[in-house]
Amino acid sequence: xxxxxxxxxxxxGLTMSxxxxxxxIAHVVLERHRIAERWRSERWDSLRFQFPNWALRLPDFAxxxxxxxxxxxxxxxxxxxxxxxxxxxxxxxxxxTVQKLxxxxxxxxxxxxxxxxxxxxxxxxxxxxxxTMVPDAAHGLGDVFQFTASDYRNPExxxxxxxxxxxxxxxxxxxxxxxxxxxxxxHLSVGTHRRAPRRYRGQDxxxxxxxxxxxxxxxxxGAARQPPLVISGAKGGRTVDLREYAAAGMxxxxxxxxxxxxxxxxxxxxxxxxxxxxxxxxxxxxAADAHLGGMPSDELPxxxxxxxxxxxxxxxxxxxIRTVIWATGxxxxxxxxxxxxxxxxxxxxxxxxxxxxGAYFLGLPLLYKTKSSFLSGVGEDAAxxxxxxxxxxxx
Numbered sequence: 407x408x409x410x411x412x413x414x415x416x417x418x419g420l421t422m423s424x425x426x427x428x429x430x431i432a433h434v435v436l437e438r439h440r441i442a443e444r445w446r447s448e449r450w451d452s453l454r455f456q457f458p459n460w461a462l463r464l465p466d467f468a469x470x471x472x473x474x475x476x477x478x479x480x481x482x483x484x485x486x487x488x489x490x491x492x493x494x495x496x497x498x499x500x501x502x503t504v505q506k507l508x509x510x511x512x513x514x515x516x517x518x519x520x521x522x523x524x525x526x527x528x529x530x531x532x533x534x535x536x537x538t539m540v541p542d543a544a545h546g547l548g549d550v551f552q553f554t555a556s557d558y559r560n561p562e563x564x565x566x567x568x569x570x571x572x573x574x575x576x577x578x579x580x581x582x583x584x585x586x587x588x589x590x591x592x593h594l595s596v597g598t599h600r601r602a603p604r605r606y607r608g609q610d611x612x613x614x615x616x617x618x619x620x621x622x623x624x625x626x627x628g629a630a631r632q633p634p635l636v637i638s639g640a641k642g643g644r645t646v647d648l649r650e651y652a653a654a655g656m657x658x659x660x661x662x663x664x665x666x667x668x669x670x671x672x673x674x675x676x677x678x679x680x681x682x683x684x685x686x687x688x689x690x691x692x693a694a695d696a697h698l699g700g701m702p703s704d705e706l707p708x709x710x711x712x713x714x715x716x717x718x719x720x721x722x723x724x725x726x727i728r729t730v731i732w733a734t735g736x737x738x739x740x741x742x743x744x745x746x747x748x749x750x751x752x753x754x755x756x757x758x759x760x761x762x763x764g765a766y767f768l769g770l771p772l773l774y775k776t777k778s779s780f781l782s783g784v785g786e787d788a789a790x791x792x793x794x795x796x797x798x799x800x801x
Contacts, residue, residue, distance in 0.1 A: 408434055411525035413507070415441045415498050417464065417487055418531035418769025421785050423496040423574055424465050425792035429797070433498055436516070436523070438503040442487040445480055445537055453480040453586060454639030456576060457782070458610050464490050467783040475610070483781075497662035502587040508744040513764055527795050530743065530753075534771050534779060537739040540732045541662065547730055548668030550722055555581060555733040561588035567594065567728030570670065570720070572662045574599055574679075575634030578733030579646050583638075586656050593657045593720060593727065595672055596648060596679050598633040600686035605644045606694055607703055611637055614694055615776075621783060622681060625772035627756075634735075636683070648680060649711035658714045662734075669721050676716030715772030758791050764798065768790050 410426055412419045415437025426433045433637055440446060449528035454477040455462070462478060467490045478486070491498060504518040513526040534603040538554040551565055555577045561584065571582040578594065586592045597684040602611050615621050636646045652658050660679065695702050718726070738751055747760040754760060755773045758767045767773065768791060769784055777783025 407513060407522040407526060408432055409525065409799060410434075410527045410529060411436060411514070411523060412529045412531055413504050413516070413533035414533060415491075415500065416428050416444060416531070416533055416769070417442070417490075417781050418527075418533060418784050418788070419786040420487065420491050420494065420496050420498075422529050422531055422768055422791065423498075424494045425785070425788040426795070427494065427496075429792050429796045431792065431795060433497065434523070434525075435498040436502045436504055436518075437498055438499045440482045440500055441491050441498060444533065444556075446464045447568075448797065449480045450534070450555075450558050450584075451480075451560045451638070453580070454643075455480075456466030456637055456639050457512050457612050457780075458639075460611050461782050462486055465474065467493055472540055473578065477643050483512045488599060504742060506742055506744060509762070515738070527766070527798065529766045529768055529791060530740075533769050534738070535605055535736045538732065539734045539737050539738050543662075543664040543666075544730070544732070546665035546667065547670060547722060548665075549694075550668075550727065550730045553729065553731050555731065558731055561590060564590075564729045566600065568726045569729045569731060570722065571731045571733060573597065573735065574648065575733060575735065576636055576638065578731075579636050579648070579651075580638055580640055581639065581731060582656060583651065585599070586651065586654060587733070591657075591726060592655075593659060593717075593725070594651065595659045595662045595670075596716075597661045597675055598632070598679050599634045599636050599683050600633050601646055601683040602690045603688055603706060604637055604643045606691065607698070610643070611690075615691070618693055618697060621775065621777035621780065623776045625775060625778075628774040631771055633682070635686075642720060646681070649714060652714035653711045657717060659720065661716045668723055669719060672716065672718050672720070674716070674718055676714065677702070680713075694797065712728060758787055759794055764795075766794070 408726050409431050410433035412422045412435045415435050419435050423435050459469045462472040504516045514528045516523040570593045572595040574596040582592050582594045638644050639648050660676040661673040663671045663673045667751050745762050753767050755767050771779045
């Protein structure tokens with residue numbers, strides 16, 4: 407029986423491995439595919455990391471290139487995480503899928519395809535991007551090709567014709583913009599979102615949330631996730647304004663409300679969603695100015711793009727739309743975890759420590775702080791869990 411089994415070979419699992427190694431705790435990291443698999447096979451070809459390169463850092467390992475203010479390509483992030491695994495000599499076993507996790511006499515039993523692994527402690531570090539969310543109404547869209555954001559690779563992958571992208575978070579916006587640039591006719595269904603300037607007063611948005619302490623905010627118990635933040639690392643990093651998309655020819659709609667017989671319907675809430683995005687933008691600028699003594703900046707002129715008129719109904723066939731891309735987020739998929747640590751499918755924990763002795767979570771949004779699911783922020787939680795595991799094994 408091993409001391410600790412870490413499930414997941416991405417940034418969270420590897421950071422956990424490093425924290426355990428520093429305390430001399432024997433462990434194994436189990437990864438069903440390859441290290442950083444989601445970055446490899448569930449992201450589109452042109453994806454750029456939303457954080458600048460200087461924010462590419464894990465415990466005792468940081469970006470050392472000569473382009474700190476640029477935004478890494480997906481493949482560069484994979485190489486960074488692979489290099490980290492090699493640097494810390496993480497004991498990773500790839501190609502091992504944990505099919506069932508349950509209590510055993512002295513700890514836990516992890517049922518895999520060809521073996522059962524036993525461990526005194528287990529850290530579930532599979533991340534938040536587990537099962538894509540597609541509404542039941544998707545079947546009412548008729549005879550169109552449907553992809554999720556994790557399936558999408560590039561415009562050439564799609565059949566000819568227009569595209570409806572549902573979801574205007576960071577992924578939905580970047581995909582919609584790429585399709586528009588490729589010459590496609592694009593419709594974008596917009597829900598509630600936050601936005602911010604990519605750079606302000608010469609500093610990247612990520613620098614600002616570090617400086618303002620927003621990433622260190624402790625999440626209150628049961629805190630709800632905020633609407634998605636729309637910033638982009640594409641095209642050298644840019645501020646996203648959906649009105650600019652509309653001015654360039656993209657057709658905007660409100661929140662997807664359903665579909666029947668090939669006709670999609672949308673809520674009449676586009677203006678409201680854009681206003682919420684504007685309010686978050688203004689709140690950020692005000693906070694940054696206040697941090698510098700309240701002196702306002704004329705760096706950011708008011709938007710000059712016209713206000714788009716959202717559509718509320720769309721006949722896909724008549725509009726020439728042959729593809730729908732769902733960028734509507736993810737839900738947890740912990741059906742393989744047979745432990746009493748969930749309420750309504752959500753993990754119950756306090757800073758990653760569950761009510762089942764020896765069972766822990768790592769890398770989830772708002773696990774402890776705003777930065778808990780950030781690549782650069784997971785190390786703090788991993789160190790805390792390693793400490794708790796060390797205390798447990800000594801008592």
